[in-house]
Amino acid sequence: MAQASIVQKQAKLKQPESLRRQLLRKHVWFYVLAAPGLLYFLLFHYVPMWGVLLAFQEYSPYKGLWKSDWVGFDHFQRFFSEPVFLQLLKNTLLLSFYNLFFFFPFTIILALLLNEVRSALFKRFVQTVVYLPHFVSWVIIVGITFIFFGPSGVLNHYTDQWFETNIPFLMSNDWFRPLIVLQQIWKDAGWGTIIFLAALAGINPEQYEAATVDGANRWHRTWHITLPGIRSTIVILLILRLGSVMDSNFQQVFLMWNNFNETAASVFDLYVYKVGLQRFEYSYSIAIGLFNSVVGLILMLGANFAARLFQEDGIF
Structure with a gap:
């Protein structure tokens, strides 16, 4: 009985993962279709956000981002x-x-x-x-x-x-x-x-x-x-x-x-x-x-x- 309950618990834990895989295979072309838009927002809207650090520096192109002096607010x-x-x-x-x-x-x-x-x-x-x-x-x-x-x-x-x-x-x-x-x-x-x-x-x-x-x-x-x-x-x-x-x-x-x-x-x-x-x-x-x-x-x-x-x- 104890072994059967353990097997049932393991099966329940595996269900969400298998369900995710099924959904991924089912909607794979929708993800491919959305990929260019997601990539655009990632590259041009999220990655450049590191640039806000320059607002707290006295940025110099010769010193670069990490060597420029920090000036706070x-x-x-x-x-x-x-x-x-x-x-x-x-x-x-x-x-x-x-x-x-x-x-x-x-x-x-x-x-x-x-x-x-x-x-x-x-x-x-x-x-x-x-x-x-x-x-x-x-x-x-x-x-x-x-x-x-x-x-x-x-x-x-x-x-x-x-x-x-x-x-x-x-x-x-x-x-x-x-x-x-x-x-x-x-x-x-x-x-x-x-x-x-x-x-x-x-x-x-x-x-x-x-x-x-x-x-x-x-x-x-x-x-x-x-x-x-x-x-x-x-x-x-x-x-x-x-x-x-x-x-x-x-x-x-x-x-x-x-x-x-x-x-x-x-x-x-x-x-x-x-x-x-x-x-x-x-x-x-x-x-x-x-x-x-x-x-x-x-x-x-x-x-x-x-x-x-x-x-x-x-x-x-």
């Missing part, structure tokens, strides 16, 4: 005491707030409008039109902006002809943020509707039929069925967007930045470029980037905690 103290810190923080948060306040709701509204289109052919045509700008580079987007809003652009041609005035769209601090948001909406709003359209497709159509029978109009169906049906998707995407609130799309800002709008264009990402690649202060620039990442992580965790507090689905 000196770079962070210097950054927080810089006169430009408050301006960078203000510009970065304002730009992120503008994108969050205008771009994020616009994608939801656009997805709702596309969802209401009944002609499949016309819907596919509109989707193709609004998706295309996503595949256009920021260089071309900014070039088109110069054509329309430049000193000798289309709009200034008509304002000069009709009102005898020239509006400095691209050389004004007041116009910098609105142009950035308009570019963002035009380029990525259509692409951002994909997830919302997928969530809308998961709503049971019988709910709309029952609401129509009860006399609900299109606005009532949207407010009481459609929006609650995609609420969890909205919350998750909002949390993810809050995690990147300190990122300002460096390529876009860099292409739009000039000496005339520098007061509004000075954000953390642009400052890191100037410090790291123009002044060659590598450790100082990495410290600023690490600060941005930590703040973004805290905001994302806080938003996720708030979502859980209100009994909404978070990202984890």
Whole structure:
């Protein structure tokens, strides 16, 4: 009896291992398919994380990583005491707030409008039109902006002809943020509707039929069925967007930045470029980037905690 119980225990211990092997053999091609993506994140997102050590050093390319002098939190103290810190923080948060306040709701509204289109052919045509700008580079987007809003652009041609005035769209601090948001909406709003359209497709159509029978109009169906049906998707995407609130799309800002709008264009990402690649202060620039990442992580965790507090689905 004792030997039989021991054999049974050993068999139970072997079951999970054999089950794992069976699952591995069964889904081996799925792992092969996922391998390039996993390798990409491993090589370009996890392996470079050792570089955060440079934020606590006075890095010198001649001395290398391990022989450079350790300075602790000196770079962070210097950054927080810089006169430009408050301006960078203000510009970065304002730009992120503008994108969050205008771009994020616009994608939801656009997805709702596309969802209401009944002609499949016309819907596919509109989707193709609004998706295309996503595949256009920021260089071309900014070039088109110069054509329309430049000193000798289309709009200034008509304002000069009709009102005898020239509006400095691209050389004004007041116009910098609105142009950035308009570019963002035009380029990525259509692409951002994909997830919302997928969530809308998961709503049971019988709910709309029952609401129509009860006399609900299109606005009532949207407010009481459609929006609650995609609420969890909205919350998750909002949390993810809050995690990147300190990122300002460096390529876009860099292409739009000039000496005339520098007061509004000075954000953390642009400052890191100037410090790291123009002044060659590598450790100082990495410290600023690490600060941005930590703040973004805290905001994302806080938003996720708030979502859980209100009994909404978070990202984890």
